[in-house]
Amino acid sequence: MTRRQPSMLLVMSILPASDRAHGPAIHVQGLEKSYKQLKVLRGVDLDVARGSVLALLGSNGAGKTTVVRILSTLLRADAGTARVNGFDVATQAAGVRECISLTGQFAAVDEILSGRENLVLVARLRHLKDPGQVADSLLRRFSLTEAATRRVATYSGGMRRRLDIAMSLIGTPPVIFLDEPTAGLDPEARVEVWQAVRELAESGTTVLLTTQYLEEAEQLADRIAILHQGRIIVHGTLAELKQMLPPATVEYVEKQPSLEDVFFAVVGNAGQEATTESNRK
Amino acid sequence: MATHFLSDTAVLTGRTMRHVTRSLDTIVTTAITPIAMMLLFVYVFGGAIDTGTVSYVNYLLPGILLITIASGISYTAFRLFGDIQGGIFERFQSMPIARSGVLWAHVLTSLVATVISLVVVVGVALLMGFRSGAGVPAWLAVTGILLLFTLSLTWTAVIPGITAKTVDGASAFAYPLIFLPFISSAFVPTDTMPGPVRAFAENQPVTSIVNTIRGLLTQQPVGDGIWTALAWCAGILVVAHVVATIVYRRRIS
Numbered sequence: 001m002t003r004r005q006p007s008m009l010l011v012m013s014i015l016p017a018s019d020r021a022h023g024p025a026i027h028v029q030g031l032e033k034s035y036k037q038l039k040v041l042r043g044v045d046l047d048v049a050r051g052s053v054l055a056l057l058g059s060n061g062a063g064k065t066t067v068v069r070i071l072s073t074l075l076r077a078d079a080g081t082a083r084v085n086g087f088d089v090a091t092q093a094a095g096v097r098e099c100i101s102l103t104g105q106f107a108a109v110d111e112i113l114s115g116r117e118n119l120v121l122v123a124r125l126r127h128l129k130d131p132g133q134v135a136d137s138l139l140r141r142f143s144l145t146e147a148a149t150r151r152v153a154t155y156s157g158g159m160r161r162r163l164d165i166a167m168s169l170i171g172t173p174p175v176i177f178l179d180e181p182t183a184g185l186d187p188e189a190r191v192e193v194w195q196a197v198r199e200l201a202e203s204g205t206t207v208l209l210t211t212q213y214l215e216e217a218e219q220l221a222d223r224i225a226i227l228h229q230g231r232i233i234v235h236g237t238l239a240e241l242k243q244m245l246p247p248a249t250v251e252y253v254e255k256q257p258s259l260e261d262v263f264f265a266v267v268g269n270a271g272q273e274a275t276t277e278s279n280r281k
Numbered sequence: 282m283a284t285h286f287l288s289d290t291a292v293l294t295g296r297t298m299r300h301v302t303r304s305l306d307t308i309v310t311t312a313i314t315p316i317a318m319m320l321l322f323v324y325v326f327g328g329a330i331d332t333g334t335v336s337y338v339n340y341l342l343p344g345i346l347l348i349t350i351a352s353g354i355s356y357t358a359f360r361l362f363g364d365i366q367g368g369i370f371e372r373f374q375s376m377p378i379a380r381s382g383v384l385w386a387h388v389l390t391s392l393v394a395t396v397i398s399l400v401v402v403v404g405v406a407l408l409m410g411f412r413s414g415a416g417v418p419a420w421l422a423v424t425g426i427l428l429l430f431t432l433s434l435t436w437t438a439v440i441p442g443i444t445a446k447t448v449d450g451a452s453a454f455a456y457p458l459i460f461l462p463f464i465s466s467a468f469v470p471t472d473t474m475p476g477p478v479r480a481f482a483e484n485q486p487v488t489s490i491v492n493t494i495r496g497l498l499t500q501q502p503v504g505d506g507i508w509t510a511l512a513w514c515a516g517i518l519v520v521a522h523v524v525a526t527i528v529y530r531r532r533i534s
Binding site for chain 2: 071072074094097098100101104105106107108109110111112113119121122124125126127167272
């Protein structure tokens, strides 16, 4: 399959193999996963439409990262099925890898290489024609041109994260997983990442984003799914979720429910059942 | 997928080689311990050790080379561990590349980095008076044995690189390997050792490898020892490769 240059990102839309062009970009059914005694996923059902941004919300240890790791072929599920772009993650892992990109919780960049070398590396591994040009255009797009030849070890957290996301865009995969893309970033860097995600969405890429920041979901997502105690307990648009809040009772000030209110209303006594953050091991 | 195995591995090897060339201190550190031991043994202890007609530096060098390899491969475990902790390993695993290429890149880099360290150590040995009249075939045989030993220890290093929980754990496994030559014929002839120690020394892999390399470099007949040496290397290689592959599969599934 021939690949397009990222510089054409704005005009291009997802062009998967034609027979796979129908149906949701991500389809998850009955996904279960345990780590020893700990049941992390207890039957996750989830569909993500092509070209949409879905935010997967949940507290620490809710299993968001586990879902992403299963979808990106890094982890096997115990039960259930998951398809990405029509490929089964268990039996057609190579096909899945052709059409995804993963940005994990920790910026997966090579500290010893320069920013440009990192991008060229990924472009080479994706067998693109002109890795240097691909790298340069991404450096411009993510305002990293000045730092291009510096070792990544000298980068700030925001710069690393931008480089990380830029690396994920190489080869223009139709589906991108962003696992807590703004965790540990300062507000300014967070806005930069948001801008990058918006651009992705505009270009027609399907984005599955996990976050604990409710504002982030409000800002970026077309649809929001809340993962709690191993299941998706709510799935809908922001407007739909807001309607789920009980009608306002008598109050002096009329207050629009924020997504935060919705989250805690549907999750209930969230803090008490919080499980440990062991889903990365 | 398989068609890209070679090119992917080459690209990834280029990456890990940059890690080596940009932290030359790892090569210096790899070479410095064996060089210090060589100085110590040749100029301090060596005079009291009877190695017959062979000069002590000539006698000692094969064991020093094995120590160099053992300390070099601890960096392989260190680099692999760093990749796994840093998350770039998972990026590679989620990409459409030959998955084993990631490991092979580390293995090839280990071979190249170790060879550089070995050349440095041999250079110092030459300055200290090491001489060999061995011809090209003997040198090729020595190189081949050293490469095979490096390869088998590198695959051994992959195991802690993948399974270690801390960076110290990842490189600590090399210490016993560095000290194994002390209980062998590397520094002193085994004849003077007490029974059980001697039995261990004469039947552990280092002795057969050291004796073979020494024989080749001093133009002595190596006899069946070379086959014992090769069998040890091949055996370690096969077992380490199998175990490394199993822990790797477990890690990525």
